[in-house]
Amino acid sequence: MAGYRDLLRTPGVGRIMAAQLTARFPNGMTSLALLLYIERETGSYGAAGLVLAATSIGQAIAGPVTSRWMGIWGMRKVLTLTLIVCATAITTIALVEMVLPAYMALGLIAGLSTPPVQPAVRTIYPKMVTGRQLTPLFSLDASLQEIIWILAPVVITVVATQVGTVPALLLIVVILLLGGAWFILSPEVGRVRIPRSRRSIGTVMTKPPIILATVVGFLLIGACAAVEAGVVATFGHDGLEAGLVLAVFAVGSLAGGLGFGHIPIGRWAMARRLGIVTVGLALTMVSLNVWWLGGTLVLAGLGVAPALAVLFAMTSASVKFSDTAEAFGWVGTGQLIGAAAGSAVAGFLIDGVGPTGAYLAATIFAATGLVVSVVFVRGFPDLRGRDASPMPDTAPVATIT
Template sequence: MSTYQDLLKSPGVARIILAQLTARFPFGMLSLALLLHVQQVHDSYGAAGLVLAAASIGQSISGPLTSRWMGIWGMRRVLILTTAVCMLALSTVALFELPVVAYMVVAFIGGLSTPPIQPAVRTIYPKMVSSRQLTPLFSLDASAQEIIWVLGPVVTVFISTQVSTVAGIMTAVVMMVAGGSWFISLPELGQVRIPRSRRRMGAVLTRPSVVVATVVGFLLVGACAAVEAGVVALYDHGLESGIVLAIFSVGSLIGGLSMGHIPISPWSLAKRMLIVAGGLGIASIWLNIWWLGAALFVAGVGIAPALAVLFAMVSATVKFSETAEAYGWVGTGQLIGAALGSAVAGFLIDGVGETGAFLAAAGFAVAGFIAAAIGSRWSPDLRGRDASPIPDTEPVPVQGR
């Protein structure tokens, strides 16, 4: 734990972690809030899955696009614009009862305008700490973000069931604006400028490590999305669903903090995905709340450590000018996974029951383990070296406060 204490004493690190967690907290609420709202309006998990898929497809397009824009127009301008549009789109979903197709269109716009906070902060991190602290910082970040997934589902279920599903979405919207404003105001966003990439958009995908991170992230988040849909359907919007999902995230939080100091080898990602796959496979056997909670806790232990490896392997293998776009593509993979996981789970719930969602989650995780194992040949060996980005051949401008 002393490693993390030293990190948090570094100038600005604690502040930027708290600000970006606050800004991203609504996105731990929105998938579940949209699922509950659309399912209530149209009485169909399949319809809710389609709306979530539309939102996630929009997010998947926005990831590399808005990340690249930050190198052209600056982080603050892009974040202000996307936050405003996303707020309007999500408010429309909450306040108006629309046909499923209309919900999908508005949700797509909301997803397309998702503020690129994650690519921004992970591009800033290498400029805030020493090279030896970067891998532990990625691990701390991946672990800390589990607070979003611990509290987010609980807050969403409580507000949506005790007040209304409209209130559940609007609470997330208010938090998005408040947290985004705090993050945008941080001096670090003015001190670091992302240099304009000289290569065409998508060229970063020629790096095998970025492709591996994108594919495995897609499958990992697809598994998590299927679990979320299955748990909500199993407990019929009850508070139990928030509690079980919180247990899932607590496992991830503990796993991230306990494994953050372990050096990253080419097989680290596959090992962590094996933990996730094993836990989800066990979970699908029996849907008793105690069994399910314990199995999801085990599965969760591998999630934050796997994400930390993904972030580190991208950082260590791309130029600084390409890091934001690379993280945008990784985010796109994760969001497509969320879309597919939600949609597949939704239709399986309608067709064969809640067990289908957990079998789908286990299938995604097993595929993620296989992809990580195959991709180990292209994964960097970071034992004894740092995860800093490859320096650009020209100076990177740093602006004053």
């Protein structure tokens, strides 16, 4: 913990981390709020699913595109534009009664304009701390983001059920604007300039570490999404147990990230951490008792944030600085698609065999990630004895002879 205290004493680190967590807080609220609102307006969960699918597609497309724009027009301009468009789209959904295709179109726009805060802040981090501090910083970031997934669903559910779904959506807009403004106005966002990449979009995906980070992120988040579906199916939407079990899963991840964040990252780091996740998830199928599920998910959670920290560090260390935002955008897109895939597969299995099917799906996703990490272990960079800073951009320098 002393190392984390030193990190947070570094000028600007605590502020930028708090700002980006606030700006990203709506990410843990929007899907649930849209689900409740659209279902109330249309009387159909299927219609709500279509709106959520359109939003997710927009987010997946936007990830690498808006991230790359930050190297062309600057972070503040892109973040401000996307923030305004996204807030306008969500406000319109909340206040204007429409037909389903219009809701889907606005959901797509909201997804496409989701501010690229995550790629931005992970591009800024290497410019704020020493190379030795970067890996622990990524671990701390991965751990603290669990706060979003612990608190955000609880807050939005209470507001939507006790006050109304329209106020819930408007609350998201308020947090989006305030948190986004705080992040955009942070001095570090104006101070760090991403060089314009000289490579065409998608070129970063030819690098094995970026491909592995995207694939493993897809599988890891797919496993987490399947767990969420399984817990809800086990205890019901209204069961207090569901919220508590998902909270301890996130707490386990938080504890793992803080506890293992100082460990150097070698080629086998991802395999070891996914091994913990896989074992924990496999044990969930033994019993659906609330205490058993809570204990096994704490075990599985111990590997989640540390595995994400490896993803962030290997992504940063494998590309030039001008490509970091786009690389994180692709990795984020992989995670979004993984969340959708995990939820969908778990849903089909829940309908077919019951809640245990969701935990089976989660185990298969995690185990596949473990296999990928073992088979392609040479594709993971060995960061022991070196830092996770991106490679510097170089260019020819004109000389007079």
